[in-house]
Amino acid sequence: MVLLFSVLTIVLEDMIMNAEVLAVGTELLMGQIANTNAQYISKRLPDVGVGVYYHSVVGDNPKRLKESLTLALKRSDAVIMTGGLGPTQDDLTKETVSELLDKRLVLHEESLKKIENFFKGVHRTMTDNNVKQAYLPEGCIVMKNNNGTAPGCIIEKDGKTVIMLPGPPSEMRPMFEENVIPYFEAKSSYKLVSRFIRVFGIGESAMETEILDLIQGQANPTIAPYAKEGEVTLRVTAKCVRDEDAQQLLDPVIEEIKKRLGNTVYSTEDKNMHQAVGELLISRGISLALAESCTGGLIASRLTEIPGISRVFNRGIVCYSNQSKIENLGVNIKTLEKHGAVSRETAVEMAQGILKTSKTDLGLSVTGIAGPEGGTAEKPVGLVYVALAHSGGVECKEFRLWGSRERIRNVTVLNALDIIRRHVLEQK
Amino acid sequence: MVLLFSVLTIVLEDMIMNAEVLAVGTELLMGQIANTNAQYISKRLPDVGVGVYYHSVVGDNPKRLKESLTLALKRSDAVIMTGGLGPTQDDLTKETVSELLDKRLVLHEESLKKIENFFKGVHRTMTDNNVKQAYLPEGCIVMKNNNGTAPGCIIEKDGKTVIMLPGPPSEMRPMFEENVIPYFEAKSSYKLVSRFIRVFGIGESAMETEILDLIQGQANPTIAPYAKEGEVTLRVTAKCVRDEDAQQLLDPVIEEIKKRLGNTVYSTEDKNMHQAVGELLISRGISLALAESCTGGLIASRLTEIPGISRVFNRGIVCYSNQSKIENLGVNIKTLEKHGAVSRETAVEMAQGILKTSKTDLGLSVTGIAGPEGGTAEKPVGLVYVALAHSGGVECKEFRLWGSRERIRNVTVLNALDIIRRHVLEQK
Numbered sequence: 061m062v063l064l065f066s067v068l069t070i071v072l073e074d075m076i077m078n079a080e081v082l083a084v085g086t087e088l089l090m091g092q093i094a095n096t097n098a099q100y101i102s103k104r105l106p107d108v109g110v111g112v113y114y115h116s117v118v119g120d121n122p123k124r125l126k127e128s129l130t131l132a133l134k135r136s137d138a139v140i141m142t143g144g145l146g147p148t149q150d151d152l153t154k155e156t157v158s159e160l161l162d163k164r165l166v167l168h169e170e171s172l173k174k175i176e177n178f179f180k181g182v183h184r185t186m187t188d189n190n191v192k193q194a195y196l197p198e199g200c201i202v203m204k205n206n207n208g209t210a211p212g213c214i215i216e217k218d219g220k221t222v223i224m225l226p227g228p229p230s231e232m233r234p235m236f237e238e239n240v241i242p243y244f245e246a247k248s249s250y251k252l253v254s255r256f257i258r259v260f261g262i263g264e265s266a267m268e269t270e271i272l273d274l275i276q277g278q279a280n281p282t283i284a285p286y287a288k289e290g291e292v293t294l295r296v297t298a299k300c301v302r303d304e305d306a307q308q309l310l311d312p313v314i315e316e317i318k319k320r321l322g323n324t325v326y327s328t329e330d331k332n333m334h335q336a337v338g339e340l341l342i343s344r345g346i347s348l349a350l351a352e353s354c355t356g357g358l359i360a361s362r363l364t365e366i367p368g369i370s371r372v373f374n375r376g377i378v379c380y381s382n383q384s385k386i387e388n389l390g391v392n393i394k395t396l397e398k399h400g401a402v403s404r405e406t407a408v409e410m411a412q413g414i415l416k417t418s419k420t421d422l423g424l425s426v427t428g429i430a431g432p433e434g435g436t437a438e439k440p441v442g443l444v445y446v447a448l449a450h451s452g453g454v455e456c457k458e459f460r461l462w463g464s465r466e467r468i469r470n471v472t473v474l475n476a477l478d479i480i481r482r483h484v485l486e487q488k
Numbered sequence: 489m490v491l492l493f494s495v496l497t498i499v500l501e502d503m504i505m506n507a508e509v510l511a512v513g514t515e516l517l518m519g520q521i522a523n524t525n526a527q528y529i530s531k532r533l534p535d536v537g538v539g540v541y542y543h544s545v546v547g548d549n550p551k552r553l554k555e556s557l558t559l560a561l562k563r564s565d566a567v568i569m570t571g572g573l574g575p576t577q578d579d580l581t582k583e584t585v586s587e588l589l590d591k592r593l594v595l596h597e598e599s600l601k602k603i604e605n606f607f608k609g610v611h612r613t614m615t616d617n618n619v620k621q622a623y624l625p626e627g628c629i630v631m632k633n634n635n636g637t638a639p640g641c642i643i644e645k646d647g648k649t650v651i652m653l654p655g656p657p658s659e660m661r662p663m664f665e666e667n668v669i670p671y672f673e674a675k676s677s678y679k680l681v682s683r684f685i686r687v688f689g690i691g692e693s694a695m696e697t698e699i700l701d702l703i704q705g706q707a708n709p710t711i712a713p714y715a716k717e718g719e720v721t722l723r724v725t726a727k728c729v730r731d732e733d734a735q736q737l738l739d740p741v742i743e744e745i746k747k748r749l750g751n752t753v754y755s756t757e758d759k760n761m762h763q764a765v766g767e768l769l770i771s772r773g774i775s776l777a778l779a780e781s782c783t784g785g786l787i788a789s790r791l792t793e794i795p796g797i798s799r800v801f802n803r804g805i806v807c808y809s810n811q812s813k814i815e816n817l818g819v820n821i822k823t824l825e826k827h828g829a830v831s832r833e834t835a836v837e838m839a840q841g842i843l844k845t846s847k848t849d850l851g852l853s854v855t856g857i858a859g860p861e862g863g864t865a866e867k868p869v870g871l872v873y874v875a876l877a878h879s880g881g882v883e884c885k886e887f888r889l890w891g892s893r894e895r896i897r898n899v900t901v902l903n904a905l906d907i908i909r910r911h912v913l914e915q916k
Contacts, residue, residue, distance in 0.1 A: 087714040089540045090682060090723060091531025094522045098545070103519030112517045113552060117526070117543035120712070124541060131559070147693045148713055149703065187693040207891055228716055230895045254518065286515045288656075295518060350806070356792025357785030360806040364784025367860055367893060375812035378778070378788040378804030380797075387845065388803065388816060417815065432795055463658075465795060 076250045076299070077110045080136040082128060084144035084153050085227055086119040097142040097225075097232055108241055109248030109302065110138065120150040126160055133220050140240070143227030145210035147189040153224055154197065154213075161217050163197035171202065171211045178209055203239040207231045214243060250299070253306035256330035257294040257317055260478050264292050270320045274313065281313055290471045291333070326481060334362035337477045340484055341372045348480070349418035350376035351389050351410040353401065354428040354444065358473050374418045379410070389413030389425075400439070402427050404456050407445035411456075415449040422483070423449040426476055430465045442468055446476045448483055455479075504678045504727065505538045508564040510556060512572035512581050513655055514547040525570045525653075525660055536669055537676030537730065538566065548578040554588055561648050568668070571655030573638035575617040581652055582625065582641075589645050591625035599630065599639045606637050631667040635659045642671060678727065681734035684758035685722040685745055688906050692720050698748050702741070709741050718899045719761070754909060762790035765905045768912055769800045776908070777846035778804035779817050779838040781829065782856040782872065786901050802846045807838070817841030817853075828867070830855050832884050835873035839884075843877040850911070851877040854904055858893045870896055874904045876911055883907075 081098040088095055095117060102112045114136065118128045125144075132139040144153030158165050172194035179186035193210045196202055203212035208231040215222045223240055225232045259267060264287040268275065271294075275283045281298040294317065298309040318325050327336045341348055350360050360376035363369055377388045382401060385391040390413040391406060399405040407427050415423030428444030435441035442463075447456040459475055461468045509526040516523055523545060530540045541564065546556045553572075560567040572581030586593050600622035607614040621638045624630060631640035636659040643650045651668055653660045687695060692715035696703065699722075703711045709726040722745060726737040746753050755764045769776055778788050788804035791797055805816045810829060813819040818841040819834060827833040835855050843851025856872030863869035870891070875884040887903055889896045 083543075085714070086712055087721075087723070088527075088543065089530055090534070090725075091527045091529070091540075092684070092714060092721065092723065093716070094524045094527040095543070096522045099516075099519045099522040101519070102517055106518070112519075113547065113549075114556070115511075115516065115523070115543070115545035119541065121541075127563075128542070135555075146715065148696050150712055184691055184694065187697050189693050189696065230717060230891050256520075284514065286520050288521070293520060295515075295520060297518075352785075355789070356801075357780075357788030357804050357806060358792075360785030360808075361783070361789040364786075364806070364808065365894065365897075370808055373784075374809045375816065376785050376804075376806030376808070377816070378785060378792070378806065380788075380792065380804070381802045384803035384846070388805070418812070466793065469793075 079138040080114040080132045083117045106252035108244040109251040138221040140223045158197045165195040168196045254297040258327040259292045262324045338366040347420035348422045349374045349414045349420040351414040351425040354430045407447040411447035411449035505565045507566040508542040508560045511545045534680035536672040537679040566649040568651045586625045593623040596624045682725040686755040687720045689752045766794040775848035776850045777802045777842045777848045779842040779853040782858045835875040839875035839877035
């Protein structure tokens with residue numbers, strides 16, 4: 061059985077188109093930004109039958125760009141390039157690709173008009189160097205940019221495909237979805253379909269022990285765990301032909317994992333914790349108000365990323381001063397004096413206060429020491445209290461976290477949201 | 489003059505060691521994570537005279553890993569590898585490198601003891617596959633892992649250096665700082681020093697027009713612009729010998745750029761907008777309170793990333809409901825009925841309300857339509873009002889932004905913080 065599946069896997073791997081993501085930009089090599097474009101593209105391509113085998117990054121240097129593209133064209137069926145389409149002197153992706161593929165750059169009138177209109181729309185003067193962006197390799201498929209000035213393009217030559225996308229993610233992503241996804245969809249007869257199971261409240265090795273036999277017996281789908289900042293993601297990937305229902309392969313495996321890991325599984329659709337909790341609240345019509353001290357509005361800002369959250373999210377108080385805890389939440393000054401701002405007692409009064417004033421179903425509070433300053437022997441950096449108030453009473457949990465200010469704040473957010481999630485699920 | 493500088497640049501470029509960051513891990517090629525390790529390493533290496541010319545990512549596949557490493561050794565002096573040092577079957581970086589460099593893997597007793605102690609410390613049973621992590625290539629420099637089980641190592645062969653680091657950033661970063669930085673520091677006699685000028689309130693091409701002669705006349709230092717989400721970063725890089733004061737090369741160029749771009753320059757030390765504004769408020773002792781509607785706590789969460797901000801940041805109200813705008817900020821119900829929650833009038837009352845209740849020096853409010861829902865012909869998605877109240881009165885600015893919910897929120901945050909920054913700077 062396993063052998064049969066392995067053979068199938070190898071056959072499919074050979075028949076799936078393979079791509080390389082080649083990013084151009086010295087800002088990546090200088091560490092100014094992370095290559096999140098490669099991440100985004102890599103996550104999407106398997107959905108349309110394209111496997112990603114390599115990422116590469118090269119600077120704004122024609123010689124090295126040419127060498128990298130030559131190599132990519134040798135080892136990959138498709139090369140997806142990002143960056144270097146801007147108006148400035150060091151943006152040279154189009155020029156270099158055209159030279160290598162022996163294509164002339166010609167003015168694309170429609171793109172020029174679009175660029176001119178873009179500048180009119182934002183009431184800015186178009187400078188001469190923006191005209192350069194309307195020149196595209198002859199015979200290419202032009203991809204419109206509805207979020208900026210640089211158009212993208214697709215070039216086919218000798219059975220290979222080169223795709224050029226702009227660098228800014230806000231321009232790259234919509235262009236990719238509107239053009240590149242349909243392009244490969246029309247070409248491919250195989251696909252890789254992944255589901256991501258997200259788990260919180262169990263360590264990586266403890267989790268692996270629970271499902272080790274499933275991981276080891278894997279063939280199609282395959283299962284791979286990945287751990288970061290207090291949570292674990294399991295990737296379950298099925299390889300199949302285009303019209304086959306991948307979910308039929310995935311569902312039984314995912315069900316088995318869910319059975320083993322219980323309610324530590326918070327999403328089987330690769331939603332992050334705030335999406336999962338936000339959508340849970342919206343779907344159940346459970347309203348929420350927040351009182352955040354050490355997380356400083358981080359929980360509110362994450363929840364409000366979700367469209368439609370205003371239906372259940374009433375308000376948040378970032379009570380960074382004692383004055384605010386007293387005035388906005390009705391915390392007793394004596395509680396603050398006796399137990400301090402970072403204490404179980406204060407957390408409880410904060411949660412009760414926000415519940416009472418906002419009249420929501422749930423009131424959640426967070427108070428803690430995120431560091432690096434402010435810790436004492438008795439109350440060290442990383443000490444955090446999270447309290448949840450509701451009509452049935454109030455519960456408070458103490459955490460002792462480690463790491464940087466950033467890590468402590470992030471892990472606090474995850475724990476706070478998980479408390480809401482478990483409470484709502486227990487209500488049925 | 490320009491010619492002379494160019495020659496110097498070429499000479500220095502040749503004498504500076506160049507490195508490639510080669511990451512190993514299918515989780516990167518599947519887009520589960522972004523390659524933040526490459527970003528971290530790339531940001532640090534120039535400080536010790538190592539330039540980064542390439543990033544590559546390859547999966548947990550011995551054949552492709554071998555090919556990528558062969559290429560990297562051909563084109564780079566040093567190859568810095570991350571990932572694939574774990575205990576599981578698909579972790580094969582050490583095995584592949586050793587085979588390629590013709591080194592035996594030998595048991596490193598000290599590492600084995602460290603791994604055994606690590607498991608004792610966390611009260612977990614050590615499994616057999618963890619012993620594999622204590623095998624290292626013969627003759628290598630061992631790098632201890634104080635934050636996990638996998639030791640790293642440095643191998644020198646035929647004038648090239650191969651460095652293997654663990655994948656998890658919390659293990660990679662300290663190991664890199666404690667071992668790799670001193671290793672290159674001892675070797676190099678040249679260095680690249682960069683300063684980053686951050687600019688807001690001017691488009692990329694308009695900015696380039698202002699400083700085009702500087703960019704074109706560049707040699708040492710070089711100047712390169714990079715644009716993202718409404719702001720532009722200029723990288724100014726000097727190449728010099730180890731003991732030379734790079735700032736003497738950088739300072740005059742940075743001064744000239746500042747003179748040309750005026751107060752659109754908000755940092756010459758690569759601080760992002762919230763850092764720059766937060767530190768400005770702390771240094772001047774100017775207190776702030778926030779009333780955020782469409783940004784949902786994003787401004788508060790960014791400002792509270794900064795240690796010590798509690799000295800000036802009093803509170804934030806995430807007034808996601810009209811009820812909260814009335815109760816927490818004292819907005820008049822008639823204003824909301826007549827002009828709506830997204831209006832100049834409401835923004836002004838929100839700012840005045842938060843200023844009055846928190847008794848801070850500044851009260852900033854934000855209200856807008858972040859989308860994708862909620863827009864009308866009269867009030868489209870992207871319409872945002874930002875008001876700033878202070879003892880001298882209140883000012884309100886209207887914005888018409890475009891893009892996704894995420895982009896509109898992020899650009900709103902930048903604009904709101906920039907309003908605070910300009911106000912404070914004008915006060916002298």
